[in-house]
Amino acid sequence: MNIPDIPNNHALAMLLITVIALYFFRRDDIPLETSSLSVLVLLCLVFTIFPFEVNAQMLEPSSLFFGFGHEALVTVCALMIIGHALVRTGALVPVGRNLAKLWKISPALSLLITLIIAGTLSAFVNNTPIVVLLLPILANVALRTKTDTSPMLLPMGLATLVGGMTTTIGTSTNLLVVSVASDMGLPRIGMFDFSLPAVIAATVAIAYLWIVAPKLLPKRSPSLADTSPRLFSAYLNINEDSISNGKTVAEVLKLTDDQMTIQSIQRSPHYRNVRPFPDTVLREGDRLHVKDYPDQLKEFESVIQATMFSGAHKVDENHPLNAEKQMLAEIVVIQASGLVGRTLRDVQFAKRYGISVVALHRDGKAMEIGRSSIGNMIIHTGDVLLVQGEAEQIDELKENRGFLIIDGAADLPYSKKAPIALGVLFGVVTVAALGILPIAISSICGIVVLLATKCLSWEDISSALSSQVILIVVASLALGSAMMQTGGAEYIAQMFVALAFDLPPAGILSALMLMLAVLTNIVSNNAAAVIGTPIAISVATQLNVPVEPFILAVLFGANLSYATPMAYKTNILVMNAGGYQFSDFVRVGLPLVILMWITLSCLLTWLYL
Template structure:
């Protein structure tokens, strides 16, 4: 029999869940805004339309803010900061050096070792720093061998996702599933409680990523590299009878359709030279020198339009003395999580002043924006690639600083003498949780305090490590999941699921649930999918009269199958831009990987948990 329609509050939460999942996948609406809107709607609905629970108690709307103090969110934030400590101290440097040396001798074996190292490290820390560590190493290898990095970067990125699903602390998704399940009465899963099925699936995945995936990936080139413009700093000296004499700087800018960007004006007097601020109302005189940094083509156009002579230093630009960039270099840099540029604009961050470099172009998911289309006002996202130009020293400086990931043939990694201490602290965090001495939220906070006390990181590093998107998606998802559970919406979804799978044996129902989550996690946030799927899994198990744990584990694994789309996980975007991949490349590699893991776990989990 088709399940009866639930109460109005449950229906409202079901519709809101559908709306939330739609909003979470919209690229034109910031995820933080969508999460905040969902959270506000949940609380407003229950405040205006009170809900009386079956036990007669009134469900307070303020209850849905509990996610801000939830154990899982505390653990997620603390682990993000602890991971930042490893990055800032260069604790992973020995791994990078070892892999760099290995790639020189045996590339095929090196790829396997890289995949294994990426997977193992991701089981104990956020995978973003690991991806950031390995991207320049693999690009360096491809440049040295004159090959495309596409056959290495995506397998490496997916290996970190596979490794992340093997422990409680591997991903924020795992932490949320374990915490929500414990709140619903299931036993609290330990750090390694589902490591065995994850390891079985991981072995299958690594073999696929090592031997099959590279052969399925076509060679991809860096989008920016082939047509990279270069800026030249030069002086435009106004001719005595040229158009610009007697005009204001604003009129000269208008004559070039707004493209002319004067950095400085130098005027030669009888006794001394003076520098004039490039204000719009400055009236230009013959002999004035306007300092400009631009492309060669634009500089030559300015020369004709405003009636000036182009000079570099003391030499007029001609065939004998062409434009030269001197110590300037071009570099492609990725905006990584925690960077001050993420979510901001070049203008707001004062990029030129802060980094002493100029941004020339932006590459994002197959689109390019150049300097003359208001690049400074474009809101930057994690995974965007900026083409920048600056001195050799400044580019080397940002590589060491860690705010941006430089894509080039070198692999300079930050390193301090506090690296062993940071590793010890991280090991202590994991050990205390693994042996059940402290909950992971408390041990991770203890680790953060130790990192701050020993000055492995400072509060500025800690604040950069925190991600507003992660915090709000966790809180909003927890609020939705709690509302579905309290109103009976989760039970209704479980009844619907069982209605469409009625008559099937429990292993097939478990497999279908995992497949449903695998599809959902590639469309919306994996955290949202996991929090909503966990109470449904518990309800399905209850109605089947079976233990909840295998069904919750199926949800956990399914929510980690973030392989089929670049937006399914934040590191997929880093990999996409660094490797020059297209959307279809993720589908070509990710869908077979997800199906392989789904089939493997659909067979292994029922045997392992004996639910036949």
């Protein structure tokens, strides 16, 4: 084994920054936007303070900002906007309606068709709108047929990830790998150039998700407002005219047939905690901390004549929480909502929608917010909000299309603009596939058509864009470029080849894909793809073998984000909507990762080496 020489100081610095970046990218307590921007700033400072010469020219630190205008980022953002248009206009609703009808006839066949449709659509559209469309439909099917959602939702979510890897526009990861490889002087990979191995592997994956995965999943409680299987934390305010005012805890509990459990009592004016002893007398202003199902909370509110408390605003005439027309609903937050990374107070949620948020659910469990106001909590993608408002207000929120309401409703709106949105998507893909225009230009043209036909507004466009995606792409491109120019990527490639020196080229290719598969389930798949691409090119060059299969090994490996809920944003949506646990993703996703790794390794070796 020939150990490569130690590279230059700048290359070592890039390797250190890469380790730091990957560490911060996986930290849940630091916003991904902050981590990405910090990496970009750190790179610029390093090359400003310690200049580096490349090909007799100094590396200009400001050149690391090239990612903001990179065609891959432009294309990713444009396709996110087009995908949002499909959701906004209800263009995919007919698919959902027909699926719902089919489920009543043959559940087993319906699951297979659902998986195929989900995977096929995700080859051309970002998988988030596909998941947003299918989650309430499958929840409705489970509700009406009185079946378990567990065998449906997670396989469907993973099917969208499998389908996304079959074309260059299926995921942002694919676009980044193809664009970075092209930037490094390699022939441009066409939209369907790697579809053959991807489709074969996807067929294997769909068969696994249809036959095996449902048997591996235990029964889980989904998030359905009608059946209320999810526990939430909430606070019941004791009012002056409440029947509970002046009664003991024991007397109040009797009113609920001892069904209510009081976790604690917060007493004004300073909201100090009071133990809920049976003889504790409740008085005006007390807040009872309770945890139960949504319908139970609503029942307790009525029986003890209390008011369910929302930290977003005080109870007033404009927002009565105890009106007869009030109802509860569960809302899953998605990127298009405009809430991600902000607080409910920042966006004036209650004032804007006339709806109060009374509880928050995250990562499969109710959040213990305590004294903190719900309105001050920073909202994450996949959070479930228990909201209270009139039926008309809940319906208006559905029309907003920025929220996924899990209420078993199959009556989704379909606008007259839907055919236009579908036509734009078809036109963008066709023009790019035929080589008439690059996908970056055709997708931008599609957005202009959507604006001209009023399928989208500029407000819709701003809500469709993700600051997380933009900054992680820019930071990853800058880091990948810096690693390549300083020799850091070359050094990793040399070490990788040295460690795998006993393996044939096919074995090294397979090991590279496995490394990316592990990395993508821990950190951002985009970061893994951008960092892995120059390494793959260096490895293939040193082995003197075709470069394309090694690039595809990175592309496929970075797409195998099945084994953890944090590996991909739609995994979080499925986890919360289906009541899944972390172990469920490992139980189903890890075998799928191994199956796809073996299948794709064999296919790439057979077709390219």
